[in-house]
Amino acid sequence: MLHIANLHKSFFDPGRGQVRAIDGIELQIVGGVLAVMGANGAGKTTLLRLVAGLLEPDSGAVTLNGLDSVRDGEAFRRQLGFVATTTRLPPLATAREMLLFVGQLYQWPAAELAERMARQIEAFALAPFIDQRIASLSTGQTQRANLARTLLADPQLLILDEPTTGLDVLAAAQLVAAVQDCRRQQRVILYCTHVPAEAEAVADELVLLRAGKVAYAGPIADLGSGPHLAKQVAGYLAAALTEVGDAPLA
Amino acid sequence: MHRWLSPQTLAIFRKDGRELLRDRRAIFVNLVLPMLLYPVLLLFALQVTQLTQLQPRDKPRVGVVSAPTGLHERLHQAAAGRLPRDVDAAVRSLDLAKPATAVAFEVVDLGTDSTQLGQWAQQLAASVTPSAKVAESLKVAAVTSLRARNLVQALILPDPNCPLPAPTTATSACKLLLLQDGANSDLMETDGLVDRAVQRWRRDVIEDRLRGHRIDVAVLNPLTAHTIGVATTAEAVRTHAAPMLPFIVLVLAVAAAMAPAIDLLAGERDRGTLETLLAMPVRRRDIVIGKLLVVIAAATVAVVLNLLSLGLTAALLANQLTALGGDSVMQGIFAVGLPALALALVMLLPVIALVSAAAVALSAYAQSAKEAQNYLTPLMLVVTFAGMVAVIPSARPSLALDLIPVSGTLLALREALQSAQVPWLHLAVATVANAVAALVLVGWCSKMFDKEHFRYPRLVRAGWGRWAKWRRGQASPDGPEALLVFAVVVLLMTLGGGFLLDAPAWLQATLPMLLFIAAPALGHAWLGAYSLSRDFGLRLPTLRWLVVALALVPLAVAVSLSLGWLQQQVVDVQSLRQAGEAVDKIVGALDATGGLPLQLLCLAVLPGICEELLCRGTLLTGIGRSLGRGWAVLLSALLFALLHQSPLRLVPQAVLGVGLALLTLRSGSLVPPMVVHAGHNALLIVAQTQSWIPDE
Numbered sequence: 026m027l028h029i030a031n032l033h034k035s036f037f038d039p040g041r042g043q044v045r046a047i048d049g050i051e052l053q054i055v056g057g058v059l060a061v062m063g064a065n066g067a068g069k070t071t072l073l074r075l076v077a078g079l080l081e082p083d084s085g086a087v088t089l090n091g092l093d094s095v096r097d098g099e100a101f102r103r104q105l106g107f108v109a110t111t112t113r114l115p116p117l118a119t120a121r122e123m124l125l126f127v128g129q130l131y132q133w134p135a136a137e138l139a140e141r142m143a144r145q146i147e148a149f150a151l152a153p154f155i156d157q158r159i160a161s162l163s164t165g166q167t168q169r170a171n172l173a174r175t176l177l178a179d180p181q182l183l184i185l186d187e188p189t190t191g192l193d194v195l196a197a198a199q200l201v202a203a204v205q206d207c208r209r210q211q212r213v214i215l216y217c218t219h220v221p222a223e224a225e226a227v228a229d230e231l232v233l234l235r236a237g238k239v240a241y242a243g244p245i246a247d248l249g250s251g252p253h254l255a256k257q258v259a260g261y262l263a264a265a266l267t268e269v270g271d272a273p274l275a
Numbered sequence: 276m277h278r279w280l281s282p283q284t285l286a287i288f289r290k291d292g293r294e295l296l297r298d299r300r301a302i303f304v305n306l307v308l309p310m311l312l313y314p315v316l317l318l319f320a321l322q323v324t325q326l327t328q329l330q331p332r333d334k335p336r337v338g339v340v341s342a343p344t345g346l347h348e349r350l351h352q353a354a355a356g357r358l359p360r361d362v363d364a365a366v367r368s369l370d371l372a373k374p375a376t377a378v379a380f381e382v383v384d385l386g387t388d389s390t391q392l393g394q395w396a397q398q399l400a401a402s403v404t405p406s407a408k409v410a411e412s413l414k415v416a417a418v419t420s421l422r423a424r425n426l427v428q429a430l431i432l433p434d435p436n437c438p439l440p441a442p443t444t445a446t447s448a449c450k451l452l453l454l455q456d457g458a459n460s461d462l463m464e465t466d467g468l469v470d471r472a473v474q475r476w477r478r479d480v481i482e483d484r485l486r487g488h489r490i491d492v493a494v495l496n497p498l499t500a501h502t503i504g505v506a507t508t509a510e511a512v513r514t515h516a517a518p519m520l521p522f523i524v525l526v527l528a529v530a531a532a533m534a535p536a537i538d539l540l541a542g543e544r545d546r547g548t549l550e551t552l553l554a555m556p557v558r559r560r561d562i563v564i565g566k567l568l569v570v571i572a573a574a575t576v577a578v579v580l581n582l583l584s585l586g587l588t589a590a591l592l593a594n595q596l597t598a599l600g601g602d603s604v605m606q607g608i609f610a611v612g613l614p615a616l617a618l619a620l621v622m623l624l625p626v627i628a629l630v631s632a633a634a635v636a637l638s639a640y641a642q643s644a645k646e647a648q649n650y651l652t653p654l655m656l657v658v659t660f661a662g663m664v665a666v667i668p669s670a671r672p673s674l675a676l677d678l679i680p681v682s683g684t685l686l687a688l689r690e691a692l693q694s695a696q697v698p699w700l701h702l703a704v705a706t707v708a709n710a711v712a713a714l715v716l717v718g719w720c721s722k723m724f725d726k727e728h729f730r731y732p733r734l735v736r737a738g739w740g741r742w743a744k745w746r747r748g749q750a751s752p753d754g755p756e757a758l759l760v761f762a763v764v765v766l767l768m769t770l771g772g773g774f775l776l777d778a779p780a781w782l783q784a785t786l787p788m789l790l791f792i793a794a795p796a797l798g799h800a801w802l803g804a805y806s807l808s809r810d811f812g813l814r815l816p817t818l819r820w821l822v823v824a825l826a827l828v829p830l831a832v833a834v835s836l837s838l839g840w841l842q843q844q845v846v847d848v849q850s851l852r853q854a855g856e857a858v859d860k861i862v863g864a865l866d867a868t869g870g871l872p873l874q875l876l877c878l879a880v881l882p883g884i885c886e887e888l889l890c891r892g893t894l895l896t897g898i899g900r901s902l903g904r905g906w907a908v909l910l911s912a913l914l915f916a917l918l919h920q921s922p923l924r925l926v927p928q929a930v931l932g933v934g935l936a937l938l939t940l941r942s943g944s945l946v947p948p949m950v951v952h953a954g955h956n957a958l959l960i961v962a963q964t965q966s967w968i969p970d971e
Contacts, residue, residue, distance in 0.1 A: 074731070077554055081727045099556050107554035113547035117297040118290065129286035130557055158297075171551075178556075 027054045027076070027182055027213045032085035034075055034237075046071040047082075048237035058204070058214040060228030060245060062221070064262045067234040069217050070109070073186050076215060077107045089182050089213075103131070106175035108168075109186035116160035120151055120170040123159075127177050145173040149203065165196030172200070176207060183207070183214045189223060201226050221255040233261045279564065283557045287565025291539050295569060298538070305534045306577055309527075310584035317588045334381040335461035337469055338421075338429035340389050342451075346430070346476045350382045353472035380465045385429065392420050396452040397433045421456050427465050428455040430473070517692035518666045521619055521685045523585070524578055525662040528627045529634075531577030532570050533651050536634035539566045541647035550730070559724035563635065563717060570631040578627065579620070615692050622691075622702055625709035626684050630658055632716035639720050639729065665689045677704040680712040752803055752810065757897025760799045761914055764889060767791040768920075780864030784877035792918075793885040796893045811892035816944035824938070824947035828954035831931060832962075835955060838927040862960075871964060875957050883953025890915040890932065891939040891948050908936040931955070 034047040046068045052059075063069045074080040076087050078094035078101055087094040092101045114123055124145065128138040146152055149169040154162055162170065168188060175183065185204065189197040204216065204227050218224050224231060224245060231245040240261050241248070248257040296302065337354075339347065352358050355378050385392070395417045399410065421429060431452040451473065455462060482492045504511070543549040552562060633654055641647035658681055664670055665685035672690055677683035683705030691697040723729045768791045775783050800807055807813040816824075865874045890911050899907035912932025916925050935948040942948075 079550070079553060079727070079730055099558055102554060103556040105554065105556075107551075109550070111547050112551040112554065114551065115290070115294055115543075115548045116546070117294045122290070122293070126286060126290050127555070129289075130283050130555055132282055 026056070026090060026211075027052075027215075028086075028088045029053070029076065030086050030088070032072070032075060032087065033083045034071055034080060035083060045237050047075060049085075050234075050237075050239055052232065052239070052242065054213050054230070056209075056211045056213055057229040058208060058216055058227050059230045059232060060224035061215055061217040061232050061234065062219070062224060062258060062262075063234035063240075068237040069234055070186060071237075072234065073107075073109065073184050073215060073217055076182075077105060077184055078102060079107075103178070104181040106178065106180035106183040107186075108171050108175050108184070108188055110190045111186075112171070114159045114167060114171055114174070117158055119156050119158055120162075120173070121155045123170065123174050124177055127174055131178055141177050141179075145177050148176070148206070149173040164191045165193065165199070168192060168196070168200060169203075172203060181212055183212065184217075185214065186217045187219065188216075189218070189220070197223075221258045222251075224258075225250055225254055233258065235261065281558070281561050283561040284565045284568070287552075287557070287562055288568045291566055291569045292572065295535055295538070295573060301534055301538065305531060306580060309530075309577075310580055313581075313584045313588040314591060317592055321592075334378065335427045335459075335465050336381045336383050336425055337465055338383045338385045338389070338424060338426040340385045340393055340429065340431040342384075342430055342432055345479060346472070347382065347384075349472040349476040349479070350430075350469065353468040353475070354378050354380045354382060356468075358468075358471050358475055379468055380427070380461075383424075383426065385424070389420075389424075389429075389431075392417065392429060392454070393431045393433045393452075395420070396429075396431050396454050399454075400450070400452050417454055418456055418458075421454060426456070427459045427461045428453060428469055430469070514693050518689045520616075520692060521623060521688040522662050522665050524582065524619065524623050525626060525630075525681065525685060526659060527578045527581045528574045528623070529630050529655050529658050531581075532574040532627070532631045532634045533655070535570045535573040536631065536638040537644050537647040537651065539569060540635060540638040541641045541644040544642070545644050553724075553730055560717075560721040563639070563721045563724055567628075567632055567635050567717060567720075570635055571628050574627050574631055575624065578623075582616075582620075618691060618697070619688050622684060622688055622706065625706045625713065626681055629680055629709045629713040629716070630654075632713040632720070633658075636716045636720040636723070639723055661685075672698050672701040672705075674701070674704060677701050678708045680709045683708055752799065752805055752893065752897040752900065754898045754901025756799065756803070757894045760795050760889070760893050760897075761918075763795045764792055764918070767795065779868070780861050781868060781873060781877055783861050784865060785881055788881045788885040792889050796885075796889040799893060807892075811888070811896055812939060812943060812945040813888070813892065814944055814946075816942045816946050820942040820944065820947045821950065823942075824950040825954065827934075827938070827951050828958060831934065831951055831955040832958045834934070835924075835927040835931055835959070838930055839924060842923075842926045866964070871961070874960050874964070878960055879953045879956035882956060883949045886915065886918065887935070887945055887949045887952055890918070891935055892945055895936050895939060904940060908933055908940070911936050 029050055029052040032047050032050045033045070035045045048068075050072065061069050061072065071080065075082055076094065078087070078098055081095050089101060089104055092104065094101050114120075118126075121142075124142050125138075128142070133141065146155060149172060151170060151173055154166055159167055159170065168191075172188070188204075189200055192200060201223055204214065208214065214227075216224070216227050228245050230243065231241065231248065232239060233241040245254070248254050337350065339350065342350075349358065395413050399413055399417065421427075431454065432449065433452060434450060453469070453473075455466070481495065485492050485494065506514075540549070543552070553559075634651055637650040637654055638647040641650050661679070661681040662685050664676070664679075664682040665688070670676075670686055672683070672687045676686055683701065687698050687701035687705050691702070768787060771787065771791055775786060778786070797807075799805075800811065805811070862874065862878065865877055869876075894911040894914055895907050898910050902910070912929050912935075915932035915935075916928035919925075919928055921928075931952075935951060938951060939945060939948050
């Protein structure tokens with residue numbers, strides 16, 4: 026269970042001084058996929074980085090099954106899978122080496138590691154290019170390798186920040202299908218996207234962020250589906266655009 | 276329990292090491308290329324030397340005016356290198372200069388056409404010239420004459436009536452003058468040799484005279500001294516070569532550590548792979564240590580390979596030199612010996628570790644690979660300087676020096692390489708000092724990894740060198756910053772004042788205001804990315820406050836004058852007056868140049884703006900943030916008074932400062948105090964020029 030308790034985070038921006046990126050967010054997710062949407066600068070990436078423990082909240086806390094994101098850093102990260110547009114794989118390593126590297130970090134016995142690797146290689150169809158260097162892979166292949174790397178440890182909390190960015194339609198669809206596949210009991214998936222249809226396809230719940238605050242939180246079905254959902258979301262985002270300027274995030 | 280070398284650390288070491296090895300271009304540029312370069316450069320240098328030796332070159336020319344044949348003979352001998360260094364005896368010593376067969380310079384007989392040159396030389400030697408100017412013009416004439424004849428030196432016997440060698444009975448001494456062109460680079464080659472020839476010939480004349488008087492020449496030699504060097508040539512060369520060796524290793528190590536340190540930290544940040552690593556279940560310390568181990572390994576491998584390449588090059592050089600007769604030199608370089616080399620390498624490992632740790636820490640601190648490059652270049656300079664201690668001839672290891680990282684080890688190693696004795700105690704202490712320094716750096720680096728402003732520097736840093744880097748989330752300046760600015764102002768005024776002493780009065784009045792007072796305040800605001808209007812109150816006040824400010828001007832003058840009068844009653848005026856004289860001089864000069872308008876601009880308007888910017892802007896805001904408003908008002912007023920460096924006006928200025936600070940806080944703007952300040956000064960100037968108030 027992921028608990029985000031009264032989270033605040035502000036940054037210093039040279040142009041605008043203090044900026045409140047996250048302003049009192051309160052969320053509790055027992056399991057399932059939570060889509061996070063919002064305009065650019067609404068605080069999505071900041072929220073995900075806070076949840077991943079990469080940023081530290083000014084106040085409030087993020088706990089996953091009782092583990093605090095900052096205080097229990099290493100133990101928390103053992104339960105965490107984090108894939109963002111900014112998280113890349115080393116270009117000179119191969120996908121297999123990345124999986125082995127994760128195995129060395131988690132220190133599984135050889136047999137268990139082999140079994141886990143086999144599962145991910147099959148799930149993401151890595152076999153044809155597993156021994157090629159990351160630099161020589163396509164964006165879609167790299168993203169699949171990245172997801173396989175993340176899911177190797179079977180994390181309780183999976184954070185995906187715009188995972189389909191840069192992917193072609195087919196690769197994006199495959200990825201969405203893969204995310205649907207890795208839905209399990211008790212596992213929490215935070216899925217950040219700009220595409221309402223993608224959110225509808227993967228998510229059970231939806232959070233809309235506006236200027237660091239929760240503008241909407243609830244079942245995604247409540248906002249309708251298809252074009253209606255897109256319209257509803259666009260309505261929220263349009264309102265948000267008039268309220269916030271550019272994000273301080275680099 | 277936490278271990279320094281956890282499996283995770285080793286996993287990172289393997290992963291990063293593998294990536295480093297796979298970066299073929301980096302390996303080539305950082306390892307292969309330097310190794311290839313030494314032999315290639317050496318061959319190039321040898322070729323150049325051989326070519327220059329083959330090239331015909333004009334010999335430096337030494338002119339002789341009416342010199343006796345004996346001296347001629349000696350000069351030719353000296354030019355051919357056939358005169359021993361010592362006049363008395365030929366002391367054999369290690370002389371690696373050019374072979375004795377080559378003639379060093381050409382002797383040119385100037386004949387009688389240079390009587391003018393002789394006269395100039397005589398005048399210059401006798402110092403009969405009336406002034407330094409005349410002497411200079413004489414020198415110019417003489418050197419022009421020398422250069423026209425393409426001469427480095429000219430030996431002149433000015434007195435034709437003083438023939439040498441004089442008869443054995445002569446009692447007076449003849450004068451020999453030596454004119455030389457000190458700007459000619461060939462002088463280095465001829466100077467010592469010509470001197471040697473003259474000395475030798477003088478000696479010959481003396482001996483001739485003694486023989487004429489039937490006195491044994493041995494009378495002149497009650498004592499002969501012989502220096503006998505007993506160290507073998509090889510050993511002597513080793514002593515000279517030894518200090519360079521650890522130094523070369525050090526420079527190689529820094530150079531080799533830079534590339535991987537930048538790539539594995541700042542580079543990974545640029546590529547986005549660091550964030551991936553940071554989201555994984557690894558302790559941050561493990562990441563630091565894993566990467567550090569890779570950098571140390573890379574630097575060590577690079578040092579070893581480079582040393583091998585250097586050794587190979589030296590062997591190549593030895594071959595070449597044997598042909599040229601420089602055999603013993605190479606033996607000397609090799610006399611350092613393999614055990615000593617091995618010891619040097621082992622003992623330098625802590626130094627390599629320290630340098631690597633510093634490179635890793637700085638690279639981690641940088642926002643990008645480009646910034647890391649900027650940080651590491653000064654590191655290279657610092658380490659090189661620390662290492663240069665080992666090259667200072669008189670430096671000896673001491674326990675105090677041992678404690679200085681890098682320097683201590685290098686000095687102790689030099690001692691070990693130069694003599695047969697190894698200073699184990701110094702080596703041990705220095706090693707511990709290096710290890711401790713490296714651990715401190717690793718600790719700092721690990722701590723940095725644990726901070727979010729390391730993980731996302733752009734979120735919390737404003738730009739290059741800005742305060743916001745260290746003071747994240749800070750939107751306005753604080754006390755220490757403000758006091759630092761004030762210190763800079765005082766420093767500038769103290770150092771800069773001297774430069775302006777000869778400047779025109781209006782510059783003396785305006786430049787300090789703009790450069791020493793306003794510039795630091797504005798520079799501080801820029802560095803901190805502070806807003807002048809938001810943080811320093813540089814914004815228009817309401818009309819009401821402007822009116823209040825104007826109304827306060829006469830009050831300020833009244834208070835200032837009466838307090839000044841009171842202070843005069845209490846403190847001895849005479850001693851204080853002198854301090855005000857400099858200011859009075861400027862006031863007078865300003866009056867002479869531009870009259871009242873210039874006085875008002877330089878002494879009222881500019882100080883009003885600049886001093887308020889500093890005192891009510893930077894100081895009041897900064898101190899207020901740290902100590903509260905009360906202290907801010909008092910301290911800023913006190914500093915304002917001290918800023919004027921005028922004891923005569925200390926009390927009035929301080930009281931005025933308090934008033935201006937209160938006005939700033941109440942009005943929320945810097946403009947009202949600026950108006951009061953400028954108005955106060957203006958009114959005082961007008962009053963003084965119109966003699967409304969008695970002159971102090």
